[in-house]
Amino acid sequence: MAVLAQQIVNGLVLGALIGLIALGYTMVYGIIQLINFAHGEVFMVGAFGAHFLARYVLPEDVRWYVALPAMCLAAVAVSIGVAVAMERLAYRPLIGAHRLAPLITALGVSILLQEVVRVFYPGATAPLAFPRMFVEGHLAIGPVTILWTGVLALAVAPLLAAALHIYVERSRLGRAMRATAQDPDTARLMGISPNRVTLATFVIGAGLAGVGAVLYGIHYTQIDTAIGFQNGIFAFTAAVLGGIGSIRGAMLGAFCIGLVKSLAGQYVWGGVQYDYVWVFVLLILVLMFRPQGFLGRPEGMRA
């Protein structure tokens, strides 16, 4: 029982961290039907932005409750800066081009960002230790332990997802987003600027990835230039699993992936070496019977 409970906790924490990245995938896809494969890299540069602030700018004896918000701001700023530049320079010129063009561009941007960080960030050729800017130690509930950084991730990720959901449902910009997603041409006739909406989507997605990057860094206390690719794949899978375009679906998909990965490693034949396999077996099964994912709308309903 203790092992089962521990594995569930492990899976939920991983899911929460993946979920924050998955939100960016799902939002961008929802608005412009682009699978932004470089979104994992937006997450990665956020982590390095926070690392830079903590390592080179903040004084050494700074308290975590000062450092953590500052690092979040730095990560969000860097992530948003990169995402905006990416949208402006790489994707906007391709509006109207063949659907494959932005997809391939996204892959190119992804490799470019990885290499730029690897080559120019001091020490990024090897994994870097991430500053431990949160309460050390863990919360023990009976035999189950959960790091305080994990508790933080479990609290913040669903909260941000809920806030985003409400924002998209209630706010003026949110309404504009939904309108653009449903029918960009009619939205334009109604006085909505699709370019502005697209940019806002990239900014929000990048902001969430930036927060996610800091949570990820303080939890695993190690970052490298490959974390974007690795977690980006999981996040993309989570977004598809939950129904791409759906905010709640992305979070749900991420928790599912986290749980499957940790429980399969424990209980399924073959052990930990096959945990990735079961994640993608789940994806294939869901897509076979429900191609739009858990909470997604069928493609046909789109205008």
Add this chain to the structure above:
Amino acid sequence: MRRKSTAALSGLLAMGVVLGASGCGADKTEAVGGTGGCDTSKGTLVVGVIAPMSGKLSAIGLGIRNSVQLAVEQANEKCAVKGYQLKMDAQDDEANPDKGAAAAQRFADDSNVVGLVGPYNSGVARAIQPKIASSRLVEISPGNTDPVLSRGPEFATAPKRPYENYFRVVGTDDLQGPFNARYLVEKEGMKRIAIITDGKAVGENTATQFAKEAERLGARIVIREKINENDNDFSSVLTKVKATRPEAIFVGSEYHVAGPLSKQAKDLGLNVPISGTDGLFDPQFIALGGKDGDVATSVGAPIESVETGKAFVDAYTKKNFSDGYGGFGSFAYDAAKVIISGVGKVTVSADWTGSPEQRTQMIKEVQAYRAEDGANGLVGFDEYGDSLNKVFTVYKVTSGAWKDELSDQAEAK
């Protein structure tokens, strides 16, 4: 603000060192041009180096390059090869087999190349071996620990040397795994040991050899799991491992996996030592989460404790290279000296032409080489091209730094 100013200061310092080093390099070339009285009328011969000089392993690769540079410069000063000037040509393999093989091919095709020091990675070595076999170019690795390279796939039961031109100056994994097991079981008294590997051939082989020896000595392998090298989250596998109540975890991987794994184990309440081989023996292991009590075995003895190693360290320090000699510089230095000695003997009777016959003669000279005064003590080769020097050392994290516990010859038992 202390950290900030330290960072700025070290940045300035690093710049100074780089500038200083390049200045030195320029001076050196001129000095060699004059050659201090050596006869270099017959031209220039090249000692090739293939090592990972960028990427995650760059500290090791640059140490290898600089150490060969040191050996070459010393040889030129002493007119070690009569009538010739020596030159080093170092190629970056980025730990990538394709890049390493391409560089090796160029060396093999160049008749001025008398020998090759490298590569560091066993995987790169596997790609290089068949490429240069027909050219008979002699290759001495300062870091390959995969036994297959010298004794073939059946190295344990029916060893057979696949390539006559391949040598190495370090001990192999089939010795290192058991050496690690003997320390954990006999010295530390561990009875229940878990094994986690990253699925790469080197980690798997070492873990298998480790398990065999540990079980022979009466310990139990309570669980063996394989993880994905790209993972950063080990909580799931460690939860599973914890349920088997191990007293130690042997990790068949490198520091970028083992460091965070050590920390995450402790976070889960599994506060047992992590043990592994030379892939863990790096300061980054501790920075990434390695804790006091964690153990790594590595090839050779700590260079400072080898009587003949001090000369190497002193000479290296005097050259003001911008990077340290790393874990394998002293081995590369020994390897380069073997090649220089060989070419010195071969060119006594005839001028160097780079013909296959002459390169075969080089192989014979290397095979026959034996010196007690290498940077790592004994340098010499057995009938498989493996090092006669099978010294390994146990290092343990003590007060946040690696400290050598004991060094010993590891004989297969």
